Amino acid sequence: MGFDKFATKKRRREPYNVDVKLVEIYEDLASEKDEIRLRAAQGLVSQFTPDKNPTDEQIKKTLQRLFRGLCSSRKAARIGFSIALTEVLTQIFSAPREFAEFGIADALKIWESQSNSTGSETGQEQRDHHFGRLFGAEAIIKSSILFQPSTPFTEWTKVLDLIFELAQKKPWLREECGWIIYRCVYDLSARKMDAKFVEAAVERLCSHDLARSPEGVAVWLAAKDMFPKAEFPSKVWKHDDPLDPKERGSLSKIMKESSAEQTEGENKGNKSSGVWNSKLHFAWDAVISRTSDVTKDGSKSKSKSARLSFVDFWTEVVDNGLFASSSSDERKYWGFLLFNKVLNEGSPQQANQIFTKNLVRCLTNQLAVEDRYLHRMAVKATKAVQTRVSKEPGFASAAVHGLMGTSGIVNFDQATKTKTIEKIVADANSDALEEIIPVFEKLILNPGTTDEKAAASNRQFVAGLLLSIVRAKATTGNDDSEENYQTVLEQILFIFVRFAYFMDSAPEPALSQATQELLRNRINSSLNSLLASQKYAATIPYAVVRQIRDGAKSQEHGKFIINMDDKLQDSVKIAFKSLKKLSSKEKKGETSSIAAFKLLYSLTVLQVYSGDADAVSMLDELEFCYTKFLGDDSKSKDTSDASDALVEILLSFASKQSQLFRRMSEQVFGAFADQVTENGLESLISILEAKESLAGQQEMFEEQDDDDEEEEDDEEEDDVEMIDVDDEDSDVEVVLGGGASDSESDSDEEEDDDNEEDAAEIAEFEAKLAAALGTHRAKQDDASDSDSDADMNDDEMEEVDEKLANVFRARHQAASQHKDKKDARENMVNFKNRVLDLLEIFVKKCHSRLLALDLLLPPSSDSPAARPVLREYTKLCKGNALPSIDAEDGPEAIWELLRAIHKEASHSGPSAHATACSQASLLVVKVLVGHDKAAIAEVVDVYAETRKAQLISSKCHIQPSFFTDWNNWCVSVSKQLKN
Incomplete structure (x- = not known):
């Protein structure tokens, strides 16, 4: 009987068989993969379409399961069950169901009961039920069953x-x-x-x-x-x-x-x-x-005139609310999120209004220190500003006004240790810059502080921003963009002119002499950047000197800082007359020579305005050159004297420690390189032959005494800031090819010599010091000498003091002389590098001239720094590009040059010396053979004499590579010589 009872209970459980397919659907609804969830939801919804006619019991059980699934703690379960629930409710209640007792009210009761929290659950279970109610409500509303007429x-x-x-x-x-x-x-x-x-x-x-x-x-x-x-x-x-x-x-x-x-x-x-x-x-x-009720002109839109404007909302709610000084970091964090949101998504009118006082102050403070809580958010905010400017260049004006204007601080980049403003102005378009530049001019006038030191610092920062605009737009000017930045660039340089050359009474506090000197250097730096752009090179320098001249006449901005006597004024007037003529010729048809003269005139006048006494005499020489080259009857005159004078002028500019004058001298020299004479080339070569010492400098520049030298150094330092380390054209020790490596051994030897000289000077100083004190050197002192001066009287002490003063005075003089020697060497090395730049231009443009062979004469070819020029020269002289021998003069001078080179090759020296001699020799051979093939026989004799000297003379130290190069050349041209 007990068995039958057990069997009966077992039979009653048979109707409750598990639907495996349905279990899989519910499991897949909680999958973290979208595709599986959607497929499962589609499979479940298909069972409740009107044609399936589901029963109330099926509906009830399914809704119970779905609402319960929304309370699951599995991450993806709520998403999958919510999608399925929304679609199931839509299918069930989208149309009236005949003979159905289960309605919308019943569905809501299931939702409420399944998501209800009794309070006996754990904290996590209660949270799950609350989320279940939330997702259930969303599904019910999305299904639209509540908005049907029958509901x-x-x-x-x-x-x-x-x-x-x-x-x-x-x-x-x-x-x-x-x-x-x-x-x-x-x-x-x-x-x-x-x-x-x-x-x-x-x-x-x-x-x-x-x-x-x-x-x-x-x-x-x-x-x-x-x-x-x-x-x-x-x-x-x-x-x-x-x-x-x-x-x-x-x-x-x-x-x-x-x-x-x-x-x-x-x-x-x-x-x-x-x-x-x-x-x-x-x-x-x-x-x-x-x-968003602010129109383009800033007025309120009529359609929403009763509502709060965006600027009022931002000021009250965001700036005075989230960014108030008493606000927490969390609120300010939200403020930065809003700032970024408006920058990324807001209209131009909205974005222009968000640089409010408290916000910019907080932004500045957070950027300044990396370990502050909101530093990363502040960095994101500045990047958002830069991104908006890059996409919308006109926004740069609003950004600069906001960060540096009344709401911001003048030296924003300095205070935040960033380059935010610098990057913004670099991306600004011409329209934005026309609004930004007057702001910068006002900041130079009134830098936001009465402290002279702080004012000078702020003005220096603003001047640096103006310079960064020039550098950015000078490069842009060469692009194919439609914008022309000449007006903007002139506007910036005119600001520099106003405050650099005139005693303007408007600035508060007044500009210091150091600030004016800085602004003059900014002019030079700006012109240096513009010289790289042929579009502005001949126009803006002329506009700058005209602005200075006009300002000096009108005294609109105060008294001119330079006192000009009548003679100086006459020279400047003549120069401007020539400039006017050059401009007229330029309009008729610009040539490189006209543009070069215009540039040279402009920068020479600028030097006069900067107080350079040598520039006055240069103006007279320049007028002579202009008359010879471009005068009315210039075609009928000999220009050799003018060419030599022009070379001397360019060398004078090249000797200055300024990248501007280096670049200018190169451009002008390039325009007149084909007119350089033998004397002019000799002037260049002679500089390479000068010693790199104090005596060599004095001989080169004809200095009379040390005082004159110091004054010249001071003047040259004015524009030293021009030579930027990161500039692609910055000055280096050796500027051509492998010159630095060629002279590396020489530099090491000189450094060793300097170290030995320093050690000797120190030893001599210690000996004199010991003699003055009446003791031995410190390392030789005995312990008994420690109190040897205890019994000295006043007279003896005074005598020791005098001796010590003499020793230290001599030491100071020796140190000063050592510094003068070091500076002189650096000046000469720099000057030689500038000359090498010019020679490189010469060989590129005039390598086919016979005159260029003068570069091969020793000792110029023996100079380690000059070897790259020689390599460039020999590389260019190929085929028809070889110099041709004048039939009248004949090749005698060329034969003498070849023998001189072979004599130079016999001297001992490094391998680079032998290579240079070999290159020079083969180049001369090419010229001779190119003129007359029969000359090869005599060339062979010259090489044979050199080979004989190598074998029998102890004074001949020629390298084997010299003959190896000769043999290789013979093999390469043997077929041509036989034809």
Whole structure:
């Protein structure tokens, strides 16, 4: 009997067989892969289509399972079950079901019961139930079953109450609850539903005391815009609008509470979520999108004149709210998020208004120190500004005004240790720069401080920004862009001129002499950058000197800083007359020589205006050259004297420690290289032969005494800042090819000599010091000598003091002489490098001239620094590019040159010396053979004599490679010589 009873119970369980397929569907709904979830949802929904006619029991069980699945703690479960639930509800209740007892009210009861938390669960289980209720509400609303005509309106209000109760009960879910209703307002508007649904939502919002919360503001604004004819609760907002200007204070408190913690019971009038979120609340989008009421001219749009303007909203709510000095870092974090959001997405009118006082102050402070809490957010903010400028160059004006204007600080980049402003102005277009440059001019006039030192620093920073604009746009000017920046560049240089050359009384505090000197250097630096652009090289330097001349005449900006006597004024007047003639010729048809003379005149006059006494005499020489080269009857005159004078002028400029004059001398020399005479080339070569010492410098520059030398050094230092280390054209020790490596051994030897000389000087100083004290050197002192001066009287002490003074005076003089020697060597090396630059230009343009062979004469070819020029020369002389021998003079001089080179090759020296001699010899051979093939026989004899000397003379130290190169050349040209 017991067995039968057991069997009966077993048979009753048979109808409850597990549906394996359904179990798999529910399992797949919780998958983390989108494809699996969607496929599972599609499989479940297909079972509830009208043609399947599901039973109430099937519907009930499925909804129970789906609502329960929303309460799962698995990450992807809520997403998958929510999608399936939305579609199942739509399929079940989209059409009336005959003889069905299960309705929408029953579905809502299941949702409520399955997501209800009794309080006996663990904390995590309670959170899961709350999320289940939230996702269930979203699925129910998205399915639209509540908005069908057959659905009682009370079901909608019931859902609203459950949502708002959850928002009140769990503040950390308030934003999500508000988001559901906010999106529902737009969906109802899209479906053109009755306004009663929105009215109920707003009414329930107010009844649950959530109207004055960020979510309430967003829902109210959406409802007001989507359903303007709906009736709203009264006495909640002024004129029933949260964006009414009179509500700005309340709006600020409400919105900033969305991002800050608040203790229970605090500020009950404005509902806080009580939780800080690292993401922006959706209410900010709702508010900002409805404050875009600023038109292009800054006036308010008539359509929304009653609403708070964006600038008022930003100032009150963001700047005075989130960025107030008393605000927490969390609120400021939100402020930076809003700043970036407007920069990335906002209209130009909005983006122009967001650089407010508190924000910029906070941005500056956070950028200045890396370990500050919001430093990374501040860096992102500056990058967002730069990104907007790169995409919209016109925005640069607003950015500069905001960061450096009344809301910012003058030296923003210095204070923040960034290059934010520098990068912004580099990307600005011409329209933006025309607005930015006057701001910089005002900052030089009034640098924002009365302290002279701080004012000088701020002015230096602003001048640096103006220079960075010149450098950026000088390069841009060579691009194929349609913008022409000449007006902008001239405007910048005119600002430099105004404050560098005139005693302007307008600046407060007054400009110091050091600042004026700095601005003159900025002019030179700007012109140096512009010389690289042929588009501006001949126009802007001329415009600069004209501006100085006109300012000196009108005294519009004060007295001219240079006192010019009548003779100097006459020379300058003559120079400007020539410049005017050059400009006229340039309009008729620009040539390189006209542009070169115009540039040379302009920079020489600029040197005169800078107080260079030598520049005055240069003007007279330059006038002589101009008359010879470009005068009315220049074609009928011999220009050799003028060419030599021009070379001397260019050498004078090249000797200066300025990249500007180096570049200018190269450009002008390039235009007249084909007219260089033998004397002019000799002037260049003689510099390479000069000694790299103090005596060599004195001989080269004909200095009379040390005082004159010091004055010249001081003048040259004015523009030393021009030579930037990171500039692609910056001065280096040896500027051509492998010159540095060629002279490396020489430099090492000189350094060793300097070290030995220093050691000897130190030893001599110590000996004199010991003699003055009457003792031996320190390392030879005995312990008994420690108190040897204890019994000295006053006279003896005075005698020792005098001896010590003499020793230290001699030491100082020796140190000064050593420094003079070192400086002289550096000056000579630099000058020789400049000459090598010119020679390189000469061989590139005139390598086919017979005169160029003078470069091969020793000792110029023996100079390690000159070897790269020789390599370049021999490389260019190929085929028809070889110099041709004049039939009248004959090749005698060339034969003498060949023998001189072989004699030089016999001297001992490094391998590089032998290589240079071999290259020079073969080049001369090519010239001789190219003139007459029969000359090869005599060439062989010359090499044979050199070979004989190698074998029998102990004084001949020629390298084997010299003959190896000769043999290789013979093999390569043997076929040509036989034809």
